[in-house]
Amino acid sequence: MQMPQPDAGILERKARIVARLATAVSGGEVIHAPEETRAYECDALTAYKCPPMAVVLPSTTEEVSAVLAICHEEGVPVVPRGAGTSLAGGALPTADCVILGTARMNAVLETDYANRFIRVQSGRTNLSVTGAVEEEGFFYAPDPSSQLACAIAGNVAMNSGGAHCLKYGVTTNNLLGVTMVLMDGTVVEIGGAHLDAPGLDLLGVICGSEGQLGVVTEATLRILHKPEGARPVLIGYDSNEVAGACVSDIIRAGVLPVAIEFMDRPCIRACEAFAKAGYPDCEALLIVEVEGSEAEIQHQLDLIGEIARRHDPVELREAKDADEARRIWLGRKSAFGAMGQINDYMCLDGTIPVSSLPMVLRRIGELSGEYGLDVANVFHAGDGNMHPLILFDANKPGDLEKCEELGAEILKLCVEAGGCLTGEHGVGVEKRDLMGVQYAPEDLEAQMAVKDVFDPKWLLNPAKVFPLTVSQPRRAAA
Amino acid sequence: MxxxxxxxxxxxxxxxxxxxxxxxxxxxxxxxxxxxxxxxxxxxxxxxxxxxxxxxxxxxxxxxxxxxxxxxxxxxxxxxxxxxxxxxxxxxxxxxxxxxxxxxxxxxxxxxxxxxxxxxxxxxxxxxxxxxxxxxxxxxxxxxxxxxxxxxxxxxxxxxxxxxxxxxxxxKPEATAVLLIEGLGDDQAVAAMSAALGSPYDVTGAAHTQKGVDGAPVTMIRVEGFTPSVAYRAQALKEKLARFGDIAIEDDPEKTAAGWAWVRDVSQHVGQPGDVWRISVKPSDGPEVARRLPGAEVLYDWGGGLLWARVPEGSDVRGLLGDLPGHATRVRGGDAGIATFHPEPAPVAALSQGLRARFDPRGILNPGIMG
The missing domain is CATH 3.30.465.10 (Uridine Diphospho-n-acetylenolpyruvylglucosamine Reductase; domain 3)
Structure with missing residues (x-):
């Protein structure tokens, strides 16, 4: 993975830029000493690191506007950063950039249960949005697995998903409005507590634009009343094909579970060794969770059980109480931790049509053999969102590069199967150079045209999303 | 072509x-x-x-x-x-x-x-x-x-x-049930719809008309899903909303489908004179919108947040809304001097114009219709 050479002219002006930025934020604090900027050198994609030139942590939309206006005048690239939990390198700095962090902006601005929305500053963490409304029985639905740490700013930038989005949708389906600051400091209000746009759906294109169109400082989010209850069932099969067919049959039957999680044998074994959740040693494990009143849950679990039994499962275990439910989820929720204990890993999130599941899993197995790197699969099966975890050894020379190559092969496979490179993590730097696999030059040109309008100088979160060679003329012209 | x-x-x-x-x-x-x-x-x-x-x-x-x-x-x-x-x-x-x-x-x-x-x-x-x-x-x-x-x-x-x-x-769900409440004023109706939508019972439709097919106000709240679940949730909602008056539950598939098609297609205003506007606001602002429109007859959908307002010809609905946040689109009739789509604030309009200029540099695709 390459990043552009830092602009020596900007680095020469560092002292002046830092001094100007100090006038833009209350308290005048600008982080610029090398030992301090190091804290911002990477996000959750730790394979790539680069300390930024400086970091500012504004407290208000006005301060964000002042910071951006200064950077715009100075021609300094800005990398917006929520909580830095991106798995795609979405918040990876360049050496000549200013990191604009939302960490200080975490206030709840308005809570309205009658109209079912909450307005927050964008640095607020995902889980604490739910925390702010759960006393009244409400919740914010999108639940990325980093929800304890990740910020709404990052969720909006990456259009984050989560385990429960099969029923509730991803961020874009739950986002009603934003206050956003453009690179030149202009503040725009898009959407609000009312539904749908009066003109073009700008909110739709802002969500998921990876911080390249503007910096979202406030967000209006849809909140929902919590269901009365939820319970999972665990279903084991001796074949990925059969498990895939079972998923498809459940969906067709009209049951809309909140989650259908799928784990393959390498993943089941690693999770079992780590968490001792009592999983069977089989080829494929499904965890299907349904919601509602007790009677509704039982009705749906009965239907799912009936469908599952038609496919001859090796295990069918319904959670009868909260403790059993917890045990069923225990292994799945510790999957990443379990993998981390075995080895370094890279997590991909290509998405495929559910019907291609068996073929793709078979092919991933073959590729894993060819490259000599183990791959474990754990994913959101209801919506085809794969999560292959490629295990490698960061201390072994060449292993990271081999892992990157295998990852690229797997993502190409997802696209060939009719899917896409990334279902919920975003492109960032990680999948940037693969964009040409999914999109023709004209398709990328249309996307870049949007950036031209919002950020004509291409200063916001540069060198992400679009292959460097493709974006080069624009970055050079700016 | x-x-x-x-x-x-x-x-x-x-x-x-x-x-x-x-x-x-x-x-x-x-x-x-x-x-x-x-x-x-x-x-x-x-x-x-x-x-x-x-x-x-x-x-x-x-x-x-x-x-x-x-x-x-x-x-x-x-x-x-x-x-x-x-x-x-x-x-x-x-x-x-x-x-x-x-x-x-x-x-x-x-x-x-x-x-x-x-x-x-x-x-x-x-x-x-x-x-x-x-x-x-x-x-x-x-x-x-x-x-x-x-x-x-x-x-x-x-x-x-x-x-x-x-x-x-x-x-398609197996079953549908609709709760019907007659005679509510707009404010009460929106309060009832908000209570339903803010419940755990997964309401899939909440509409209110000032003038139903028999001329009286009707509030409609819909639940869909598996038969036992629909029956359970309809009953739970009926209890939750009891303070709003007598509630009937309709679960005949044809009647419920026809009722919601009537809302969906804005049948209330079909064949009636006047301009029709589609207004999107925060649901609790819905009744205030209706009060600001003289001579209007309103069908509320989306829990009160979407108003289909039939108003006297040439009414400047957007002007009458004043400072209420939201947007109004004229869908039928009207004065050529009033834009069909709600104008955007200047910095947002600049972005929209910029996008149109990039995607349609010659300005030949449906020019001018959105502003």
């Missing part, structure tokens, strides 16, 4: 010498552009329907009715409930899926399931230079690059002409 293929569509746009009026079936546009008519009716056909993956792909000119029939055969449907506005607008013709998407046409279930844009997984379109562009795909989750899919939904043909759309579809 009626191109038969995407390549012909591209050639037609590239070769156009002047403005083009983009047309699907001509059944739901709120404004008509001047120019040579470019119809997508020649681009028709469902190219993929995978019921087990909940996806359907179709050429933009495919009749909506064909899509609904194909889905019905598999026990599925378009969950965003696209309205049929032919009666309201006095149009004839065959609604196309491309037109539905271009208008982001969403019915009562929008409040729970989402709008058309939320079910749109991918698009292919031809921009104002004749370039063929694709975005999104046919999978449920996709954050690969910018989401031009949503940008195209509701762009009314001003950024490009859709050639193909890919949609998420959902199973």
């Amino acid at each position: 009626t191109p038969k293929t995407e390549a012909e569509l591209s050639e037609a746009i590239a070769a156009a010498q002047g403005p083009l009026a983009i047309r699907g079936g001509g059944t739901r546009a709120f404004a008509q552009a001047e120019g040579e008519t470019l119809s997508t009716a020649g681009l028709a056909g469902i190219t993929l329907h995978e019921p087990g993956a909940l996806t359907l792909v179709a050429a933009a000119g495919t009749p909506l009715a064909d899509i609904e029939a194909a889905l019905e055969a598999e026990g599925q449907r378009l969950a965003f409930e696209p309205p049929d506005l032919r009666g309201l607008l006095g149009r004839e013709g065959v609604s196309t899926i491309g037109g539905v998407v271009a208008a982001n046409a969403s019915g009562p279930r929008r409040i729970q399931a989402g709008a058309c844009r939320d079910f749109l997984l991918g698009v292919r379109f031809v921009d104002g230079s004749g370039t063929i562009v694709k975005n999104g795909g046919r999978v449920m989750k996709n954050v690969t690059g910018y989401d031009l899919v949503k940008l195209m939904a509701g762009s009314h043909g001003t950024l490009g002409v859709l050639s193909e759309v890919s949609l998420k579809v959902l199973p």
Whole structure:
């Protein structure tokens, strides 16, 4: 993975830029000493690191506007950063950039249960949005697995998903409005507590634009009343094909579970060794969770059980109480931790049509053999969102590069199967150079045209999303 | 012009010498552009329907009715409930899926399931230079690059002409029940709908009319799903809303379907004189909107947040709304001096104009209709 050479002219002006930025934020604090900027050198994609030139942590939309206006005048690239939990390198700095962090902006601005929305500053963490409304029985639905740490700013930038989005949708389906600051400091209000746009759906294109169109400082989010209850069932099969067919049959039957999680044998074994959740040693494990009143849950679990039994499962275990439910989820929720204990890993999130599941899993197995790197699969099966975890050894020379190559092969496979490179993590730097696999030059040109309008100088979160060679003329012209 | 293929569509746009009026079936546009008519009716056909993956792909000119029939055969449907506005607008013709998407046409279930844009997984379109562009795909989750899919939904043909759309579809529920409350004033009705929508009972429709078919106000709250679940939730809601008055529960499939089609298609205003406006606000502001419109008759959908207001001809509804946050679109009739679409604040309008200038540099696609 390459990043552009830092602009020596900007680095020469560092002292002046830092001094100007100090006038833009209350308290005048600008982080610029090398030992301090190091804290911002990477996000959750730790394979790539680069300390930024400086970091500012504004407290208000006005301060964000002042910071951006200064950077715009100075021609300094800005990398917006929520909580830095991106798995795609979405918040990876360049050496000549200013990191604009939302960490200080975490206030709840308005809570309205009658109209079912909450307005927050964008640095607020995902889980604490739910925390702010759960006393009244409400919740914010999108639940990325980093929800304890990740910020709404990052969720909006990456259009984050989560385990429960099969029923509730991803961020874009739950986002009603934003206050956003453009690179030149202009503040725009898009959407609000009312539904749908009066003109073009700008909110739709802002969500998921990876911080390249503007910096979202406030967000209006849809909140929902919590269901009365939820319970999972665990279903084991001796074949990925059969498990895939079972998923498809459940969906067709009209049951809309909140989650259908799928784990393959390498993943089941690693999770079992780590968490001792009592999983069977089989080829494929499904965890299907349904919601509602007790009677509704039982009705749906009965239907799912009936469908599952038609496919001859090796295990069918319904959670009868909260403790059993917890045990069923225990292994799945510790999957990443379990993998981390075995080895370094890279997590991909290509998405495929559910019907291609068996073929793709078979092919991933073959590729894993060819490259000599183990791959474990754990994913959101209801919506085809794969999560292959490629295990490698960061201390072994060449292993990271081999892992990157295998990852690229797997993502190409997802696209060939009719899917896409990334279902919920975003492109960032990680999948940037693969964009040409999914999109023709004209398709990328249309996307870049949007950036031209919002950020004509291409200063916001540069060198992400679009292959460097493709974006080069624009970055050079700016 | 009626191109038969995407390549012909591209050639037609590239070769156009002047403005083009983009047309699907001509059944739901709120404004008509001047120019040579470019119809997508020649681009028709469902190219993929995978019921087990909940996806359907179709050429933009495919009749909506064909899509609904194909889905019905598999026990599925378009969950965003696209309205049929032919009666309201006095149009004839065959609604196309491309037109539905271009208008982001969403019915009562929008409040729970989402709008058309939320079910749109991918698009292919031809921009104002004749370039063929694709975005999104046919999978449920996709954050690969910018989401031009949503940008195209509701762009009314001003950024490009859709050639193909890919949609998420959902199973049809086994049962439907509707709670009916008669005689509520607007404020009470919105309070009742808010209480229902803020409950755990998964309400999929909440509408109120000041004048139902027998002339009296009626509030309607819908639940859908498996039969025992629907029965349970309808009863639970009835108890929760008891303070609002007597509540009847209707679960006859034909009657409930007809009732919601009446709301969806704004049948209340069909054949009635006056202009019709579609106003989107925060639900609790809905009754205040109605009070500010002299001589208006209002159908509330989306829990009170969507108002279909029939007003005396030439009324400046937008002006009357004053400072209430939201937007108002004139869907029928009116004074040429009042814009059809709600004007955007200057910095937002600059972004929209910038996007149009990039996607349609010659300004030939439905010019002027959105401002």
